[in-house]
Amino acid sequence: MKTSTDTRQRLLDSARELLYSRSYGNVGVKEICDVAGVQKGSFYHFFPSKQELTLAVLDEFFIISKQEIFSRSFRPEWSGLKQLNALLENIYLFQNSTKEQIGKTLGCPYGNMSSEMSTQDEVIRQRLNGLLQQMEMSLKTALEQAVHEGEIAPCDTAATAAAMFAFIEGLMLLAKTRNDPELIRELGVAMLTIRIGEPAAT
Amino acid sequence: MKTSTDTRQRLLDSARELLYSRSYGNVGVKEICDVAGVQKGSFYHFFPSKQELTLAVLDEFFIISKQEIFSRSFRPEWSGLKQLNALLENIYLFQNSTKEQIGKTLGCPYGNMSSEMSTQDEVIRQRLNGLLQQMEMSLKTALEQAVHEGEIAPCDTAATAAAMFAFIEGLMLLAKTRNDPELIRELGVAMLTIRIGEPAAT
DNA sequence: CTTGCGCTTTACCGATCGGTCAACTATCAT
DNA sequence: ATGATAGTTGACCGATCGGTAAAGCGCAAG
CATH class of the missing domain: 1.10.357.10 (Tetracycline Repressor, domain 2)
Known part of the structure; x- marks a missing residue:
């Protein structure tokens, strides 16, 4: 199976908007998760860092x-x-x-x-x-x-x-x-x- | 009196090098103080933020x-x-x-x-x-x-x-x-x- | 039905963040 | 000598940082 949920994509979308409108150093993964409606543990399931x-x-x-x-x-x-x-x-x-x-x-x-x-x-x-x-x-x-x-x-x-x-x-x-x-x-x-x-x- | 020490200038020099070679969000005031050889309390004596x-x-x-x-x-x-x-x-x-x-x-x-x-x-x-x-x-x-x-x-x-x-x-x-x-x-x-x-x- | 696995949840880690505070010292004019 | 003032110190604040661990979840294949 390729993707059983859209969690990864939502994280990508959230991060894209936040990183673009602000910056790398001033956007935390916590905030990226919040906007995506995802727990931090899930984030690190899809992305190692x-x-x-x-x-x-x-x-x-x-x-x-x-x-x-x-x-x-x-x-x-x-x-x-x-x-x-x-x-x-x-x-x-x-x-x-x-x-x-x-x-x-x-x-x-x-x-x-x-x-x-x-x-x-x-x-x-x-x-x-x-x-x-x-x-x-x-x-x-x-x-x-x-x-x-x-x-x-x-x-x-x-x-x-x-x-x-x-x-x-x-x-x-x-x-x-x-x-x-x-x-x-x-x-x-x-x-x-x-x-x-x-x-x-x- | 204008300046009785060079602390302010050293903070300015330290911050200039760090901010230029890295970035705002990835350089903390702690590090700026360390490079300048200054305590953090002194930093906030010269700069409010x-x-x-x-x-x-x-x-x-x-x-x-x-x-x-x-x-x-x-x-x-x-x-x-x-x-x-x-x-x-x-x-x-x-x-x-x-x-x-x-x-x-x-x-x-x-x-x-x-x-x-x-x-x-x-x-x-x-x-x-x-x-x-x-x-x-x-x-x-x-x-x-x-x-x-x-x-x-x-x-x-x-x-x-x-x-x-x-x-x-x-x-x-x-x-x-x-x-x-x-x-x-x-x-x-x-x-x-x-x-x-x-x-x-x- | 059960085993396995992708995914989620929650609590947690040590470190660092920007900023505050009160006590202290050194220097100055009176 | 004294008092005021500029500067220094180091402890401390609550919040957040990137990242980890383990238990639990739902679902599909056997």
């Missing part, structure tokens, strides 16, 4: 990111440029939805976790790094499509995608600090001006 | 940032473009120094604190927002100088400076996640390609 739970939450976040953000942006039938613009818009919509629901701009779940934990937990840092790399690859693919279609001038697509990704992370961090998701819309347009590597001039 | 200590640490960080980064980058005798490049280089040097000393890329102290605390402590969030605004203003001044000197094409300098600042924050966050400060050098060049707002075409 808070660290392992966090890794599972990051993977869960990645699935949700793909559903809510990436699959709605990187549509192959769209042009590369349209995909890049859609990415910015969907990130804005996501940040704006939490702002309207709880009054707070939460920023990027991976960026938040990395800022707090990368220096304190090497396992978590590596997981975050891997997830970020995957997202960067998706961005690179869209960028290459835009270049191929002539919407963006040829460039070093790997480096440019990485720079664009850094820009997006910075946008979300500043939006969180100002508690204003509109910043993403105001400054997001600059992403398309970013470029590294000139085409070989003939 | 951990929150107030954190605010003082942020201000301390800002002073150090001006000394180590800004004053070495925004030299009026330099051209605007040179100032912007110097900023990137000095940020790289700063991140690289901690990597060589303790093996870890720590990222931006304000970005780290904001990621962890902006949703949990409104006072800290506002302080961070204010400090970030000041830094953005310095960047804007250098950018305007570069535009005035014809090194960069005219643009919306306020928005462009904000976008450049977001890019820098994103760079430091990714460098931290990869634990590799070289990323700042590899991608930093893209900052100068960022622009928002066309000059009014005549």
Whole structure:
């Protein structure tokens, strides 16, 4: 049998919301259990430690990111440029939805976790790094499509995608600090001006 | 009398290092006191709470940032473009120094604190927002100088400076996640390609 | 019906959390 | 010399931390 109860999933959901809206160090497993309606003993039946739970939450976040953000942006039938613009818009919509629901701009779940934990937990840092790399690859693919279609001038697509990704992370961090998701819309347009590597001039 | 002992300063130094290299939630006032060689009772003689200590640490960080980064980058005798490049280089040097000393890329102290605390402590969030605004203003001044000197094409300098600042924050966050400060050098060049707002075409 | 097992419950562990308190010492001006 | 004041000390508070142990539960396969 795979799962006879939904306890594990409820713990995952509870932890995801709490860790995202607050932080690792300021959310205890007791609180995660309370929100999930689960006893602490049950928690440790499903997860050997808070660290392992966090890794599972990051993977869960990645699935949700793909559903809510990436699959709605990187549509192959769209042009590369349209995909890049859609990415910015969907990130804005996501940040704006939490702002309207709880009054707070939460920023990027991976960026938040990395800022707090990368220096304190090497396992978590590596997981975050891997997830970020995957997202960067998706961005690179869209960028290459835009270049191929002539919407963006040829460039070093790997480096440019990485720079664009850094820009997006910075946008979300500043939006969180100002508690204003509109910043993403105001400054997001600059992403398309970013470029590294000139085409070989003939 | 102003200060009859250096206890307060030692607490500030201890807290600055611990909060920067770890995080707010995972550093206790007990540990801050131990590193400073101070009893906990003394701590609460100088600071009414951990929150107030954190605010003082942020201000301390800002002073150090001006000394180590800004004053070495925004030299009026330099051209605007040179100032912007110097900023990137000095940020790289700063991140690289901690990597060589303790093996870890720590990222931006304000970005780290904001990621962890902006949703949990409104006072800290506002302080961070204010400090970030000041830094953005310095960047804007250098950018305007570069535009005035014809090194960069005219643009919306306020928005462009904000976008450049977001890019820098994103760079430091990714460098931290990869634990590799070289990323700042590899991608930093893209900052100068960022622009928002066309000059009014005549 | 019974055995086994996935899951839950509850009590508990030592350690640490942020913060308080009253007693104490050192230094200063009067 | 004395009193006021700044600073220090170490014990202490209730609460919470991440994690453990053992007994008990319901259910499905034999």
